[in-house]
Amino acid sequence: MDSMDVKSPPGGEVSLPKSSSLNNLITVKGLNKQFDTKSGSVKVLYDINFDIPNNSFAIIFGPSGSGKTTLLNILSGLEPPTQGTIKIEGQDFYTVDSDQRALFRAQSMGIVHQVNYWVKSLSVLENVAMPLYLTGVEKNIALKMAMQNLDLVGMADFAHTRPLVLSGGQQQRVSMARALVANPQLIMADEPTGNLDSKNGKMIMDLLIKCQKELNRTIILVTHNIEYLPLSDIRLYMVDGKLTQSDKGQHAPMNEIISSLTSELAELTKLEQRQ
Ligand SMILES: Nc1ncnc2c1ncn2[C@@H]1O[C@H](COP(=O)(O)OP(=O)(O)OP(=O)(O)O)[C@@H](O)[C@H]1O
Ligand SMILES: [Mg+2]
Numbered sequence: 405m406d407s408m409d410v411k412s413p414p415g416g417e418v419s420l421p422k423s424s425s426l427n428n429l430i431t432v433k434g435l436n437k438q439f440d441t442k443s444g445s446v447k448v449l450y451d452i453n454f455d456i457p458n459n460s461f462a463i464i465f466g467p468s469g470s471g472k473t474t475l476l477n478i479l480s481g482l483e484p485p486t487q488g489t490i491k492i493e494g495q496d497f498y499t500v501d502s503d504q505r506a507l508f509r510a511q512s513m514g515i516v517h518q519v520n521y522w523v524k525s526l527s528v529l530e531n532v533a534m535p536l537y538l539t540g541v542e543k544n545i546a547l548k549m550a551m552q553n554l555d556l557v558g559m560a561d562f563a564h565t566r567p568l569v570l571s572g573g574q575q576q577r578v579s580m581a582r583a584l585v586a587n588p589q590l591i592m593a594d595e596p597t598g599n600l601d602s603k604n605g606k607m608i609m610d611l612l613i614k615c616q617k618e619l620n621r622t623i624i625l626v627t628h629n630i631e632y633l634p635l636s637d638i639r640l641y642m643v644d645g646k647l648t649q650s651d652k653g654q655h656a657p658m659n660e661i662i663s664s665l666t667s668e669l670a671e672l673t674k675l676e677q678r679q
Contacts, residue, residue: 428491429590429622430456430479435488437474437645448474449645452488456624456638461616463633464626466642472626473518475642476594479624480515481505510538514583516593518626520575522567528578529554529563535586553581556611558604572599580608584615591615594626609635 437449449471456462464472477483479490481497490497497505509515514535522531529550536546554560557577567575576599583591591612597605613635615621625632633639634654641649 427457428455429458429460429493431489431491431494432479433489433491435475435478435490436486437471437478437483438486447645449478449485452647454640454647454650456622459616459620459622460638461613461623461636462625462638462640463636464624464640464642465628465630465633467628469644470642471645472642473594476515476592476624476626480513480592481509507539510535511586512589514586514588514591516576516579516583516591516596518594518598520567520579522575524566524568526566527564528559528567528570531567532578532582532585535582535588539586550581550585553585554578556584557581558607573601573604576600577604577608580611584611587619588621590622590624592624592626595628596625597627597629 432452432454435449435452436447439446439448452475464475466472474483478485481502484498500508523534526534529547532554533543533546533550536549537543541549551560551563554563557580559574559577559581562570562574562578567578570578576596580593580596583593593608593612596612597608600608609632612623612625616623625636637654638652639650640647
Protein backbone atom coordinates (compact mmCIF):
# COMPACT_ATOMS: atom_id res chain seq x y z
CA MET A 405 0.00 0.00 0.00
CA ASP A 406 1.20 3.51 -0.77
CA SER A 407 2.37 5.37 2.27
CA MET A 408 0.91 8.82 2.67
CA ASP A 409 4.12 9.84 4.40
CA VAL A 410 2.59 10.75 7.72
CA LYS A 411 5.35 12.73 9.39
CA SER A 412 6.37 12.38 13.00
CA PRO A 413 8.70 15.25 13.84
CA PRO A 414 10.92 15.18 16.96
CA GLY A 415 8.25 16.95 19.03
CA GLY A 416 6.11 13.87 18.41
CA GLU A 417 3.50 15.74 16.41
CA VAL A 418 2.00 13.82 13.51
CA SER A 419 0.72 15.72 10.53
CA LEU A 420 -0.44 14.83 7.09
CA PRO A 421 1.71 16.56 4.49
CA LYS A 422 -0.02 19.84 3.73
CA SER A 423 -0.75 20.94 0.22
CA SER A 424 -0.24 24.68 0.10
CA SER A 425 -3.17 27.07 -0.38
CA LEU A 426 -5.73 24.43 0.56
CA ASN A 427 -8.66 26.01 2.25
CA ASN A 428 -10.61 22.78 2.67
CA LEU A 429 -9.74 20.59 5.61
CA ILE A 430 -11.97 17.78 4.30
CA THR A 431 -13.06 16.97 0.76
CA VAL A 432 -15.45 14.07 0.19
CA LYS A 433 -16.07 12.83 -3.34
CA GLY A 434 -18.35 10.11 -4.67
CA LEU A 435 -18.67 8.45 -1.27
CA ASN A 436 -20.74 5.26 -1.12
CA LYS A 437 -21.03 2.80 1.73
CA GLN A 438 -22.49 -0.65 1.73
CA PHE A 439 -22.41 -3.15 4.60
CA ASP A 440 -22.27 -6.82 3.73
CA THR A 441 -24.23 -8.73 6.34
CA LYS A 442 -25.28 -12.40 6.64
CA SER A 443 -28.71 -11.49 5.34
CA GLY A 444 -27.37 -9.59 2.34
CA SER A 445 -25.84 -6.24 1.59
CA VAL A 446 -27.23 -2.99 2.94
CA LYS A 447 -26.52 0.23 1.08
CA VAL A 448 -26.26 3.06 3.58
CA LEU A 449 -24.61 6.04 1.83
CA TYR A 450 -25.17 7.11 -1.77
CA ASP A 451 -22.82 9.34 -3.75
CA ILE A 452 -22.01 11.87 -1.05
CA ASN A 453 -19.98 14.95 -2.03
CA PHE A 454 -19.03 17.92 0.14
CA ASP A 455 -16.18 20.11 1.40
CA ILE A 456 -15.51 21.34 4.89
CA PRO A 457 -13.24 24.39 5.02
CA ASN A 458 -10.75 24.90 7.81
CA ASN A 459 -12.07 26.57 10.93
CA SER A 460 -15.73 26.00 10.12
CA PHE A 461 -18.59 24.74 12.26
CA ALA A 462 -20.40 22.09 10.23
CA ILE A 463 -23.59 20.33 11.24
CA ILE A 464 -24.73 17.00 9.82
CA PHE A 465 -28.48 16.99 10.29
CA GLY A 466 -30.94 14.25 9.50
CA PRO A 467 -33.45 11.75 10.87
CA SER A 468 -32.56 8.55 12.64
CA GLY A 469 -31.09 5.95 10.31
CA SER A 470 -30.15 8.46 7.61
CA GLY A 471 -26.44 7.50 7.81
CA LYS A 472 -24.96 10.29 9.96
CA THR A 473 -22.91 8.06 12.28
CA THR A 474 -21.74 5.93 9.36
CA LEU A 475 -20.53 9.09 7.61
CA LEU A 476 -18.75 10.29 10.75
CA ASN A 477 -17.08 6.90 11.21
CA ILE A 478 -15.79 7.11 7.64
CA LEU A 479 -14.52 10.67 8.17
CA SER A 480 -12.70 9.64 11.32
CA GLY A 481 -10.94 6.75 9.63
CA LEU A 482 -12.78 4.00 11.50
CA GLU A 483 -14.80 2.59 8.61
CA PRO A 484 -13.48 2.47 5.04
CA PRO A 485 -15.84 3.64 2.31
CA THR A 486 -17.01 1.16 -0.31
CA GLN A 487 -16.35 3.75 -3.00
CA GLY A 488 -15.13 7.32 -3.14
CA THR A 489 -12.41 9.38 -1.52
CA ILE A 490 -11.99 11.32 1.70
CA LYS A 491 -9.20 13.83 1.50
CA ILE A 492 -7.90 15.51 4.60
CA GLU A 493 -5.69 18.47 3.86
CA GLY A 494 -5.60 17.28 0.26
CA GLN A 495 -4.37 13.77 1.08
CA ASP A 496 -6.41 10.61 0.61
CA PHE A 497 -7.05 9.43 4.17
CA TYR A 498 -7.56 5.78 3.22
CA THR A 499 -4.30 5.33 1.32
CA VAL A 500 -2.28 5.31 4.55
CA ASP A 501 -2.09 2.14 6.60
CA SER A 502 -4.42 1.79 9.57
CA ASP A 503 -1.67 2.41 12.18
CA GLN A 504 -0.81 5.75 10.64
CA ARG A 505 -4.48 6.62 10.42
CA ALA A 506 -4.89 5.73 14.11
CA LEU A 507 -1.93 7.91 15.09
CA PHE A 508 -3.22 10.83 13.06
CA ARG A 509 -6.66 10.33 14.62
CA ALA A 510 -5.20 10.33 18.15
CA GLN A 511 -3.33 13.54 17.57
CA SER A 512 -5.48 15.58 15.23
CA MET A 513 -9.04 14.42 15.84
CA GLY A 514 -11.18 14.60 18.95
CA ILE A 515 -14.20 12.34 18.67
CA VAL A 516 -17.31 12.18 20.81
CA HIS A 517 -18.96 8.93 19.77
CA GLN A 518 -22.70 8.45 19.92
CA VAL A 519 -22.12 5.31 21.98
CA ASN A 520 -19.43 5.84 24.61
CA TYR A 521 -16.32 3.66 24.45
CA TRP A 522 -14.31 3.32 27.65
CA VAL A 523 -11.40 1.32 28.92
CA LYS A 524 -13.57 -0.15 31.68
CA SER A 525 -10.71 -1.03 34.02
CA LEU A 526 -9.40 2.55 34.07
CA SER A 527 -10.68 5.58 35.95
CA VAL A 528 -12.50 8.47 34.32
CA LEU A 529 -9.29 10.54 34.63
CA GLU A 530 -7.15 7.92 32.90
CA ASN A 531 -9.72 7.46 30.14
CA VAL A 532 -9.60 11.20 29.47
CA ALA A 533 -5.79 11.12 29.49
CA MET A 534 -5.75 8.26 26.95
CA PRO A 535 -5.36 10.38 23.75
CA LEU A 536 -2.35 12.03 25.39
CA TYR A 537 -0.79 8.68 26.37
CA LEU A 538 -1.26 7.52 22.78
CA THR A 539 0.75 10.45 21.48
CA GLY A 540 3.55 10.05 23.98
CA VAL A 541 2.77 12.77 26.53
CA GLU A 542 4.39 12.03 29.88
CA LYS A 543 1.96 10.47 32.38
CA ASN A 544 1.95 13.20 35.07
CA ILE A 545 1.45 15.95 32.51
CA ALA A 546 -1.27 13.92 30.78
CA LEU A 547 -3.15 13.40 34.05
CA LYS A 548 -2.92 17.09 34.90
CA MET A 549 -4.28 18.08 31.48
CA ALA A 550 -7.02 15.46 31.78
CA MET A 551 -8.07 16.92 35.14
CA GLN A 552 -8.23 20.44 33.66
CA ASN A 553 -10.47 19.17 30.87
CA LEU A 554 -12.73 17.29 33.30
CA ASP A 555 -13.06 20.55 35.20
CA LEU A 556 -14.10 22.32 31.97
CA VAL A 557 -17.10 20.00 31.66
CA GLY A 558 -17.91 20.05 35.39
CA MET A 559 -16.82 16.44 35.96
CA ALA A 560 -13.62 16.86 38.04
CA ASP A 561 -15.34 15.39 41.11
CA PHE A 562 -15.77 12.09 39.26
CA ALA A 563 -12.13 11.78 38.14
CA HIS A 564 -11.42 8.68 40.22
CA THR A 565 -14.62 6.76 39.54
CA ARG A 566 -15.06 4.18 36.79
CA PRO A 567 -16.81 5.56 33.70
CA LEU A 568 -19.52 2.90 33.59
CA VAL A 569 -21.01 3.94 36.93
CA LEU A 570 -21.75 7.41 35.53
CA SER A 571 -25.09 8.41 34.05
CA GLY A 572 -25.43 8.68 30.26
CA GLY A 573 -25.22 12.48 30.39
CA GLN A 574 -22.19 12.42 32.70
CA GLN A 575 -20.48 9.98 30.31
CA GLN A 576 -21.17 12.37 27.43
CA ARG A 577 -19.49 15.20 29.33
CA VAL A 578 -16.45 13.01 30.09
CA SER A 579 -16.39 11.96 26.45
CA MET A 580 -16.25 15.64 25.47
CA ALA A 581 -13.33 16.19 27.87
CA ARG A 582 -11.50 13.25 26.24
CA ALA A 583 -12.19 14.65 22.76
CA LEU A 584 -10.74 18.06 23.66
CA VAL A 585 -7.78 17.00 25.82
CA ALA A 586 -5.19 16.83 23.03
CA ASN A 587 -6.38 20.14 21.57
CA PRO A 588 -7.11 18.51 18.20
CA GLN A 589 -7.45 20.37 14.93
CA LEU A 590 -10.75 18.63 14.09
CA ILE A 591 -13.49 17.85 16.61
CA MET A 592 -16.28 15.48 15.60
CA ALA A 593 -19.20 15.01 17.95
CA ASP A 594 -22.08 12.62 17.33
CA GLU A 595 -25.16 13.83 19.25
CA PRO A 596 -22.98 15.02 22.16
CA THR A 597 -25.92 16.61 23.95
CA GLY A 598 -28.42 13.80 23.31
CA ASN A 599 -28.63 12.79 26.98
CA LEU A 600 -28.12 16.21 28.54
CA ASP A 601 -30.43 18.69 30.21
CA SER A 602 -30.54 22.17 28.68
CA LYS A 603 -27.95 23.67 31.05
CA ASN A 604 -25.32 21.00 30.35
CA GLY A 605 -26.28 20.91 26.66
CA LYS A 606 -25.55 24.63 26.46
CA MET A 607 -22.25 24.17 28.26
CA ILE A 608 -21.14 21.56 25.67
CA MET A 609 -22.29 23.73 22.76
CA ASP A 610 -20.49 26.76 24.24
CA LEU A 611 -17.31 24.69 24.50
CA LEU A 612 -17.57 23.63 20.85
CA ILE A 613 -18.18 27.22 19.73
CA LYS A 614 -15.23 28.41 21.81
CA CYS A 615 -12.99 25.78 20.18
CA GLN A 616 -13.98 27.08 16.75
CA LYS A 617 -13.96 30.81 17.41
CA GLU A 618 -11.06 31.16 19.84
CA LEU A 619 -8.84 28.20 18.98
CA ASN A 620 -9.63 28.14 15.23
CA ARG A 621 -10.59 24.48 15.31
CA THR A 622 -12.93 22.80 12.84
CA ILE A 623 -16.09 21.27 14.29
CA ILE A 624 -18.37 18.63 12.81
CA LEU A 625 -21.49 18.15 14.89
CA VAL A 626 -24.10 15.47 14.24
CA THR A 627 -27.47 16.39 15.63
CA HIS A 628 -31.23 16.05 15.32
CA ASN A 629 -31.63 19.32 17.20
CA ILE A 630 -32.97 22.03 14.91
CA GLU A 631 -32.09 24.72 17.45
CA TYR A 632 -28.39 24.17 16.80
CA LEU A 633 -28.59 24.87 13.06
CA PRO A 634 -28.09 28.64 13.44
CA LEU A 635 -24.81 28.05 15.26
CA SER A 636 -23.22 26.45 12.19
CA ASP A 637 -21.76 27.89 9.04
CA ILE A 638 -22.15 24.69 6.99
CA ARG A 639 -25.16 22.42 7.09
CA LEU A 640 -25.35 18.98 5.48
CA TYR A 641 -28.88 17.57 5.43
CA MET A 642 -29.14 13.79 5.10
CA VAL A 643 -32.16 11.65 4.30
CA ASP A 644 -32.01 7.89 3.60
CA GLY A 645 -28.25 7.89 3.02
CA LYS A 646 -28.33 10.78 0.59
CA LEU A 647 -27.09 14.30 1.04
CA THR A 648 -30.28 16.07 0.05
CA GLN A 649 -29.08 19.60 0.61
CA SER A 650 -26.04 21.48 1.82
CA ASP A 651 -25.78 25.15 2.52
CA LYS A 652 -23.09 27.47 3.69
CA GLY A 653 -22.94 30.80 5.45
CA GLN A 654 -24.16 31.86 8.84
CA HIS A 655 -27.69 30.64 9.38
CA ALA A 656 -30.16 33.21 10.68
CA PRO A 657 -30.56 32.82 14.44
CA MET A 658 -33.64 30.79 15.30
CA ASN A 659 -35.34 33.65 17.17
CA GLU A 660 -35.02 35.83 14.02
CA ILE A 661 -36.58 33.04 11.93
CA ILE A 662 -39.38 32.64 14.46
CA SER A 663 -40.02 36.40 14.68
CA SER A 664 -40.11 36.76 10.87
CA LEU A 665 -42.56 33.83 10.65
CA THR A 666 -44.65 35.38 13.43
CA SER A 667 -44.86 38.73 11.63
CA GLU A 668 -45.73 36.99 8.32
CA LEU A 669 -48.47 35.12 10.15
CA ALA A 670 -49.77 38.37 11.67
CA GLU A 671 -49.89 39.96 8.18
CA LEU A 672 -51.79 36.95 6.81
CA THR A 673 -54.25 37.10 9.71
CA LYS A 674 -54.86 40.81 9.03
CA LEU A 675 -55.43 40.07 5.33
CA GLU A 676 -57.91 37.31 6.18
CA GLN A 677 -59.81 39.60 8.56
CA ARG A 678 -60.12 42.25 5.85
CA GLN A 679 -61.61 39.75 3.36
N1 LIG B 1 -22.32 -2.30 10.59
C1 LIG B 1 -23.51 -2.21 10.00
N2 LIG B 1 -24.04 -3.24 9.34
C2 LIG B 1 -25.23 -3.15 8.69
N3 LIG B 1 -26.00 -2.03 8.68
C3 LIG B 1 -25.51 -0.96 9.34
C4 LIG B 1 -24.27 -0.98 10.03
N4 LIG B 1 -24.05 0.25 10.56
C5 LIG B 1 -25.11 1.00 10.23
N5 LIG B 1 -26.01 0.27 9.49
C6 LIG B 1 -27.29 0.76 8.95
O1 LIG B 1 -27.05 1.98 8.31
C7 LIG B 1 -28.16 2.86 8.47
C8 LIG B 1 -27.65 4.19 8.98
O2 LIG B 1 -27.17 4.01 10.30
P1 LIG B 1 -26.48 5.20 11.10
O3 LIG B 1 -26.12 4.68 12.44
O4 LIG B 1 -25.39 5.77 10.27
O5 LIG B 1 -27.70 6.24 11.19
P2 LIG B 1 -27.82 7.60 11.99
O6 LIG B 1 -28.26 8.64 11.03
O7 LIG B 1 -26.58 7.86 12.76
O8 LIG B 1 -29.03 7.31 12.99
P3 LIG B 1 -29.29 7.84 14.49
O9 LIG B 1 -29.72 9.26 14.37
O10 LIG B 1 -30.39 6.95 14.99
O11 LIG B 1 -28.03 7.68 15.28
C9 LIG B 1 -29.13 2.16 9.41
O12 LIG B 1 -30.15 1.60 8.63
C10 LIG B 1 -28.28 1.09 10.05
O13 LIG B 1 -29.04 -0.04 10.37
MG1 LIG C 1 -26.15 7.95 14.76
